[in-house]
Amino acid sequence: MEILLAIITGVLYASGIYMIMRRSMVKLILGIILLGNGVNLLIFVLGRITKGEPPIIDSAEKVLEGVYADPIPQALILTAIVISFGLQAFAIILMKRTFKVLKTDDLDQLNTTDEDS
Amino acid sequence: MRTLILKSASSYLIPVLLIFSVFILLRGHYLPGGGFVGGLVAAIAFVLDAFSNGLEKTKTILKIHPGFLMPLGLLVAFLSGISPMVFSDLPFMTGIWAENPIPVIGAIGSALFFDLGVYLVVIGAALTIIFTISESA
Amino acid sequence: MTNDIIILPLVVHLFFSIVLMFFWNKVDFQKIFSVVANFIALLVAIWVFIFVYNNGTQVVQSGNWEAPFGIVFVGDMLAATLVLLTAIAGFAVSIFSTISVIRARLRFGYFSVFHFLLLGLNGAFLTGDIFNLYVWFEIIIISSFVLISIGGEKNQLEGAVKYFALNFFASMIFLTALGVLYGLVGTLNMADISLKIAEVQNRNLVEISAVLFLVGFGIKSAIFPLYFWLPASYHTPPSAVSAIFAGLLTKVGVYALIRVFTLIYGGEGFLSILLLTLAIMTIFSGGVGAIIQNNMKKVFMYFIICHIGFMIGGLALFTEVAMAGVIFYLIHDIIIKTNLFLISGLIYRIKGTTNMKKLGGLYANYPKLSLLLAIPLFSLIGIPPLSGYWPKISLILASFNAEEYWFFGALIFGSLITLIVIAKLWSEVFWKDQPKINFPEKFIYFDQLRIGQKFTFIFPIAFLTFVTLYIGFGAEHIQQLSQRIASELINNELYIDAVLKR
Numbered sequence: 160m161e162i163l164l165a166i167i168t169g170v171l172y173a174s175g176i177y178m179i180m181r182r183s184m185v186k187l188i189l190g191i192i193l194l195g196n197g198v199n200l201l202i203f204v205l206g207r208i209t210k211g212e213p214p215i216i217d218s219a220e221k222v223l224e225g226v227y228a229d230p231i232p233q234a235l236i237l238t239a240i241v242i243s244f245g246l247q248a249f250a251i252i253l254m255k256r257t258f259k260v261l262k263t264d265d266l267d268q269l270n271t272t273d274e275d276s
Numbered sequence: 277m278r279t280l281i282l283k284s285a286s287s288y289l290i291p292v293l294l295i296f297s298v299f300i301l302l303r304g305h306y307l308p309g310g311g312f313v314g315g316l317v318a319a320i321a322f323v324l325d326a327f328s329n330g331l332e333k334t335k336t337i338l339k340i341h342p343g344f345l346m347p348l349g350l351l352v353a354f355l356s357g358i359s360p361m362v363f364s365d366l367p368f369m370t371g372i373w374a375e376n377p378i379p380v381i382g383a384i385g386s387a388l389f390f391d392l393g394v395y396l397v398v399i400g401a402a403l404t405i406i407f408t409i410s411e412s413a
Numbered sequence: 414m415t416n417d418i419i420i421l422p423l424v425v426h427l428f429f430s431i432v433l434m435f436f437w438n439k440v441d442f443q444k445i446f447s448v449v450a451n452f453i454a455l456l457v458a459i460w461v462f463i464f465v466y467n468n469g470t471q472v473v474q475s476g477n478w479e480a481p482f483g484i485v486f487v488g489d490m491l492a493a494t495l496v497l498l499t500a501i502a503g504f505a506v507s508i509f510s511t512i513s514v515i516r517a518r519l520r521f522g523y524f525s526v527f528h529f530l531l532l533g534l535n536g537a538f539l540t541g542d543i544f545n546l547y548v549w550f551e552i553i554i555i556s557s558f559v560l561i562s563i564g565g566e567k568n569q570l571e572g573a574v575k576y577f578a579l580n581f582f583a584s585m586i587f588l589t590a591l592g593v594l595y596g597l598v599g600t601l602n603m604a605d606i607s608l609k610i611a612e613v614q615n616r617n618l619v620e621i622s623a624v625l626f627l628v629g630f631g632i633k634s635a636i637f638p639l640y641f642w643l644p645a646s647y648h649t650p651p652s653a654v655s656a657i658f659a660g661l662l663t664k665v666g667v668y669a670l671i672r673v674f675t676l677i678y679g680g681e682g683f684l685s686i687l688l689l690t691l692a693i694m695t696i697f698s699g700g701v702g703a704i705i706q707n708n709m710k711k712v713f714m715y716f717i718i719c720h721i722g723f724m725i726g727g728l729a730l731f732t733e734v735a736m737a738g739v740i741f742y743l744i745h746d747i748i749i750k751t752n753l754f755l756i757s758g759l760i761y762r763i764k765g766t767t768n769m770k771k772l773g774g775l776y777a778n779y780p781k782l783s784l785l786l787a788i789p790l791f792s793l794i795g796i797p798p799l800s801g802y803w804p805k806i807s808l809i810l811a812s813f814n815a816e817e818y819w820f821f822g823a824l825i826f827g828s829l830i831t832l833i834v835i836a837k838l839w840s841e842v843f844w845k846d847q848p849k850i851n852f853p854e855k856f857i858y859f860d861q862l863r864i865g866q867k868f869t870f871i872f873p874i875a876f877l878t879f880v881t882l883y884i885g886f887g888a889e890h891i892q893q894l895s896q897r898i899a900s901e902l903i904n905n906e907l908y909i910d911a912v913l914k915r
Contacts, residue, residue, distance in 0.1 A: 179582065184574065191581055198588045205596030232595070235544055239588060241312060242551045246581060248405045249558055253577060255409070256562075257570040269571040272645045347434035354427055360477075361417050368420045368486075370477040 164204045171197030182266045184254045191250065195243040199236045206232025278328065286328040293321035301395050302381060302388075311391035315398025322399075323406055331410060342407065345400030353393025356386040418464055419471045419488030421457050422496050422535040425450070430528035440519045444511040447524040451500070451507040454531070458500035465493035470901075470911040472541070480913050481605040487541035487912055490898045491740065495538040495668060498744060501880060502660045502751040503531045505873035509755050510653040512862070512869045513762060518564045518651065526563075530556035530657065537665050541912055543594070544601045546669065547587055550633070554580045557662060560654045561646065572649035579642040583632035590625030593618060594677075604912035607676045607905060623678045627687070630673070634666025636725055637694035640718050644702065647717075648710035652758025655710065659717055660751030664743060667724050671739070674728060675902045685729045692726030693823040695719070700830035709760065709767040709842070712834060713753045716793070719827050720746055723808060726820045730811050736899035738807030741891055745792070745800045745884055752789045752877040759786075759870050760842065763859040765852050769838060774847035782871070783843050785878060790839065792881045794832045800884035803892060 171193050178190025211226035258264060297318035304310030322342075326334040360370040373385035381388075429450035436442050465471055471488040474480060488496075507527065514523060533552035540546050557580075562573035595601060597618055598609040613619055632639045643663070647655055678684060699719025706712045724746070727739035759782075760775070761767050776783045788799070795801030805828060812821040859867065884891050901907055909915070 179578070187578055191578075191585075194582075194585050198585050198592065201589060202592035202595065205592045207596075229599075231601070235591075235595070237312075238544070238548065242548070245401070245555060246551070246558075249555065250577060250581070252405070252408060253558070253562055253570070253573055256565055257574055260565070260567050260570055266574070269574060271568045272572050272575070272649060343437075347431050350427075350431045350434070354431060358424060361420075367473050367475055367477050368417055368424075369475045 160208055161204060164200060164208075168197050168200045168204060171200065183264050184258065184266060185264060187266065188247065188250050188254060192243075192247060195239070195247075199239055202232050202235050202239070206235075278330075283328045286324050290321045290325055293324070294318055297321065297395075301391060304391055305382070305387060311394030312398055314391075315395040316402060318395070318399050319402035319406070322403055326406075326410070331407065335407075338403075342400045342403035345396045346404070349393045349396025349398075349400060351393070352396065353390050356389035356393065359386050417473055419461055419486055419493070419539060420473050420475075422454065422461060422500070423486075423532060423539065425454050425457055426528050426532035426535060429454070430525050430532060433525040433528060434522065437522060437525075438520070440516060443519065443524045447507050447527070448504075448511065450528065451504040451531075455500040455504045458497045461488065462493045462497045465490060470908065472911055472914075481600055481602045484545050485541040485602060485912055486539045487604075487908070488539055489908055489911070490894070490901055491668075491671070492538045494740075494744065494894065494898065495664075495747075496535050498747045499531060499534050499538070499661060501877070502657060502747060503527075505751065505755065505877050506653050506657045506660075508869050509656070509758065509873040510651075512866045513758050514651045514653050515564075521563050523560070523563060526556050526559045527657070530560065534661055534665055538668060541603055542601050543591060543603050543606065543673075546672075547584070547591060550587065550665075550669075551584060553662065553665060554584065557658060561650045561658075563654075564650070566649075569649045572646035575642050576646035579632055579639075583629050586625055586632070587629035590622050590629055593622040593625065597622065602912065603672070603676050604909040607679075607909055608913075610677055619678075620683065623674075623684055624687075626673050626678075627670070627684070630666045630669045631691070632666075634663050634670060634725075635695075635718050635721055637691045637698055637722075640695070640698075643718060644711060644714050647714050648708065652710075652754050652761060656751045656754035656758070659713065659754050660747050663717055663721060664747055667721060667743065670725065671728055671902065675731075675736075676905050676908065679905065685731060688725055688729035689817060689820055692722045692729055693819055695722030695725060696823045696827040697722075700827050703830060703834045707769050709757045709769055709772075709838065710754070712769075712838065713750070713757060716753070716831065716834075717750055719830065720750075723805075723824065723827060726823065727808050727811065730815050730817065730820070731903070732811050732815065733896070733899050733903055734807050734814065735811035736902055737892070737895040738804045738811060740895040740898045740902075741804035741807060744891060744895070745804055745881070748877055748880050748884065749789055749793050749800070752874060752881065753793065755874050755877065756786050756789065759859070759874060762857075762862075762870060765856045765858065766850075769841040771848060771850045772842045773845035776843040777846075785871075785875060786843075787839075788878050789874075789881055790835050792885060794835050795828060798885055798888070800881050800888070802885070803888045804895075807892075807895075 175190045175194030175197055178186045178193060181187070181190070206229050209226055209228055211228040214223060214227040214230060216223050261268065297314045300309040300317060301311055301314035304314065322334055322338065325337065357369050360366040360372050361368055364372060366372070371385050371387045373383055377383040429446070433443055433446060436446070465488050470490070472480070473486040475484050475486060477483070507524070510523070510527070530553060533549050533556060536549035537546055537553065540549060558573065558577055561576055562569060594606065597613050597615070598606050600606055600609060610619060628639070632642070635643045647658055674684065696719055699715050699717070699722060703712050703715035703719060706715060720742070723742055724739050727735040727742070757767050760772065763775070763779070764772055766772065792799040792801050795805050805824065809821060809824055812824065859870070
């Protein structure tokens, strides 16, 4: 299971970075989404995949005994998903506005900021 | 795209979705669910309405601008966050709970109000984003 | 309530932001409310600073969860100082925004987002949990995306796309580093990580996570090979927005580097060589970039990059003297960089351009104003006894003691370049005669403003200049403060003990 997830993570990272390095703005957004998913899977794998009980301490005991599943990676992933949801929504609107104003999808054409004015 | 099937199905689906979103919101404390997912489900109900009946009609159903839900939800979440600081001298965001659980809803605490705030913010944000994208298309 | 005092800067900004959102369309009310709110936030920040100064590191466990499990907020001396500086810069910029930012922009919730940005900055400085640091970073960048693209002019949108793409990428790298670190130590509390990372067997992975953090924070703080988004985007929004970005946004990256590389990766030898090399290259490339630019705003942007190198280099030396220099430079830099962009905004309002070739004759027309503007410009160079001079002594001393002569040379080079460029700027903008150009006609010039409106331009600059003068002439106090922070950073047991209540 870990090996499969590791391979998927690697593929998501590679394709995400490849898409970010294209010239098109749409591909930039796609790359960002793929990269975000890759990061989430990475956190999931690195948090150790174990089949265990929920980490709830019984009221009669003081410490947790036995194998338990770590809930923190899932909490982290959920937070990261929520954040990237907001950022991606912003990105789509931003790119759309930019396309409307500049009439181009090519990132190489975005060079008025470097002009001397 | 206005089809009769979607239109008649949506008129039954939307109330079910809205009730389901409240159900998810309330069960979220111990089981999977919570404000974020509940808010998304509620937002989907309105998006479905916009698909079947058009954006203008959905806006008249909503009555208020969805953007207004964001500060409202933030305010609810903020007040539930600082309430332990004000009332019982506990650190920020500590859960304070009512002693007796209420039937149907269950135990009431500041966490529920925090989730309610998240619910409102998510509806507001999701609808604002989707309305903005579909308006400028 | 006194236990929770370090939370207050967060609480007030969140509250003000929510209130401002309710008054979305009432721009005039928002202006007044935001200035008052920032004044209150300034008072709160002063209170927090004094409290932490007298009582030592404060810890708040949010949700009443014990330290390594819950999210903690830690107000040590460094965090309290930066919160105070944020409040000072925020107060000045909020006054400057009221008239200089046009109404069409203010209508899109400018002030509300501005308070969210300050909330994010304060949160990033105060948190003691590394994932929480990521969340605050995201709040900062989301707010800054809105501020940079508000208005929607052509070059603004272009700048926003570049800014967005690289900052989002940096966040993803930061998150990757976080995942690797969590896999190694199984905790997110920075104090707890600091204890557990020493026991990790697989040092290669520790080094990989360190480099990932360096790249992630490096993009945000604009160090050498990763700074190209900054000159492409920071000059596009209104000057008030540029000022808060220049003063605080890159510095929050520097803060994160300082925090992570003192607390978690304290004695990693290879990192100090890497950081030192990057610092030298950053100073060099920033300085060379500043020479060739003709636009005032762009010159100042390259200064940001150049002077980031000073701080990163001091961090790489990692001695108490060097750290004191870094902290002093950080204090000086936040105030001065904010002020520089406010100055460029004022000059833009007077002349309608920031191109140095088209400017001139400012000294002849506005002698008193020129004198006011001279103080921050000379402080930037570090003419004794103004504020830029003192931290450079510490940094040069530290580089000599550590026998790092390349960094010593880079420091001298950076200071010299700053001197040359400021001298050029002074002669072009202030002393040269006004060249004959076509002034834009549909433009409200500074002379046409009412006296109260002029005040909103002059007062923030004068206020920040006063703070700069205090940093320069009251250098003894700042030096003591910096040394105290430096010793707290180097002996990180104090921080760890305070957080874990050992």
